[in-house]
Amino acid sequence: MKRRDFVTKTIGAGAALSVLGIVACKNTAKKNDAAMALPKNEGTPLFFKMSLAQWSLHRTLFDNKMDHLDFAAKARSFGFEGLEYVNAFFKDKAEDMSYLKEMNTRANSEGQKNVLIMIDGEGTLANSNTKERLKAIENHYKWIEAAHFLGCHAIRVNLAGGTDKEDAVKASVDSLNTLSEYAKGSNINVLVENHGGFSSNGKWMTQVFSQIKNDNCGTLPDFGNFCIEKNEEKGCIEEYDRYVGIKELLPFAKAVSAKSYNFDEKGNDTLLDYYRIMKMVKESGYTGFVGVEYEGNEVSEDKGIELTRDLLIKVGKQLS
Secondary structure, three states: OOHHHHHHHHHHHHHHHHHHHHHHHHHHHHHHHHOOOOOOOOOOOOOOEEEEEHHHHHHHHHOOOOOHHHHHHHHHHOOOOEEEEEHHHHHHHOOOHHHHHHHHHHHHHOOOEEEEEEOOOOOOOOOOOHHHHHHHHHHHHHHHHHHHHHOOOEEEEOOOOOOOHHHHHHHHHHHHHHHHHHHHHHOOEEEEEOOOHHHHOHHHHHHHHOOOOOOOEEEEOEOOOOEEEEEOOOEEEEEOOHHHHHHHHHHHEOOEEEEEOOEOOOOOEOOOOHHHHHHHHHHOOOOOEEEEEEOOOOOOHHHHHHHHHHHHHHHHHHHO
16 A cells, blocks of 8 residues: 555544544443552642553563553553554554554553554664665654554654764764654654664764754653663673763653663662652653553563552652
């Protein structure tokens, strides 16, 4: 299907889905009492909303113990209100209208908001090789259209492939300006996460985003992912100060990823100071979705999601 035809069809499909969503949300209200709802947040509401990053369940999904289409129901069972997809779990479905429609149906029936799609494996946007970079840009177009159809506000891309810092800045600025210009017509934001290499360097990212011309392009600060260079034997051999990096990324943020690892007996992350980080998030003026992305290994994925969720709520109450 040509992209032009794809976008045209989404207009008619979107109208039908909006009606479906109204009916589904009414049904969802009846189901919520049986869900594993969020702990009661009495008093002042949190200053942010919470979504579930699909990567929190990557082991379950890669092991085929859960189907991608069941993600919305899973998120509702934990009391979340937003879904953050990973394209790896529906890699060949970006232009499959029937499949995307089913994703919308599932989300609506569970009372969930489709928030964004995290895009991996579609090429290197910071590559100084023009041919390779243009191919990567082209590969992302279909995901912008898919995100539009799903009602998301953004896609997350990676600035990978650069070898020289300054050349990578130029390539990244060109890629992001081109993608965000294309995404304007679909009301989609193009976001960059600190995700290794130059992108985990807050100063480098600031240099890139100070040159971006479109308002629908920004960052997705991740609480982890500040390793600039690593190898198999020693692991991370160059790491950026995460608190400095988060502060540098927040002025451009249009989404936030609450990465978590392992927890102590009080329910605090053993690596990250959640209060310190979320204080910076609040002070930046950010009030959108904060995505729970558990990546630890000491408890099950379900338990890790629950612990991260509860930690966010605890800290959010302290700051609200």
